[in-house]
Amino acid sequence: MTGVQPTADCYSGGERRAMEATQRWRAAALAPLLPRLTAWRVGPDGVTVASLAAGLSFAALWPDRPWLAVLMLLAHAVLDGIDGPLARHQRRAGAAGSLTDTLSDQCVLAGVVAALMASGWLGAWNGGLFLFIYTVVVAFAMVRNALSIPYSWLIRPRFVLYAALPLQLTWGVSVVPWLTGALSLVLGAKLLSGYAALRTRLRRAAE
Template identity: 45%
Template sequence: MCSPPNPTKSKVSVYASGEQAMMDASQSRRHLLLLPLLKRFVQWGITANHLTGLSLLCGIGFCFSYGMPWDQAKLLAFSLLLLHVLLDGIDGPLARFQKIAGNRGSFTDTISDQLVVTFTTITLIHYGEATIIAGSLYLFFYTLVVAFAMIRSSLAIPYSWLVRPRFIVYAWLPVETYFLPGTLNYLLWIFTFLLGWKSLTGFYKIRKKL
């Protein structure tokens, strides 16, 4: 009697097809660059989940320190946000090095990143760095595109390209604070229109596939 074949899990990703190809091509270089650090993490018993959790805490730490009433508060906040980004770039290579990379880790990492996007945007709105309309629409369409990207990936119809503006927004915050105050809203509106367009095309493709 023949047993039924085991179903193969499809890889769920929030990356567009073009992004995924570039990431796959760069993984070997990143592995070589980070190899000494990855070995240290393994020796210390640190896993990718630990780094993802620490990255999330650093991102949330930005929110609590940004509005503190002392001179170096914003510098601390930006440092925590930078640490969040760096750790976010290491947890994936560590998971692959430990041979535990999979959909669960990718999903956890995506949710962690989205939580930081959400909390940082709310913080910027709260302290008046972003208007309620610009910040809210940016956050809404960003979340929608991430959700659609995961759905499209699971349906084997990934986006051909995606705009991923969180790193640009994070990098612009010191510019907004120290050099060009009042420019963040313009940046958010630009990305809101791009994310809105990708939301529309994502909805159309998913509906067509169902």
């Protein structure tokens, strides 16, 4: 056991400890906003839906209005950081909200990758493989957490990918394809280790 309580979200043990360490300052930073949102009857699920809408609008704006598309991704990221603190403020934090948040993040990532492939910024094989591996790793992370064998660490490559977009727009250097390929290699290693851990646990459970 790692000391992490069983839960079916997609965070690694290291991420969970970091989140617990930063919850206080996040709550302090958002302290003026959270009571107002509560007074306006805005719930964490509503913030998640707004975050999802902002993220998915990227696909509609890209590549005709690239900078506006990037700004909508930024709005998605900001809103994605509010729903958790709001849920804790309203004492509504739980597995259901975490599942909704994870699904929202995956939908936005799928929309972004699809838009990049459609516009030629990302090859079909490169983008498809990245999206597939990322999704499987997230699924493995959730199952491993439910079995109390969380990953020791995970990277969050969706934000790395999102941050690379304005860099490529500014410099004109083809960063995204190379970055996506490198991230697929790292995630592929986590996929294999996740599969091995799950297989070992299931084999022992059957003995």
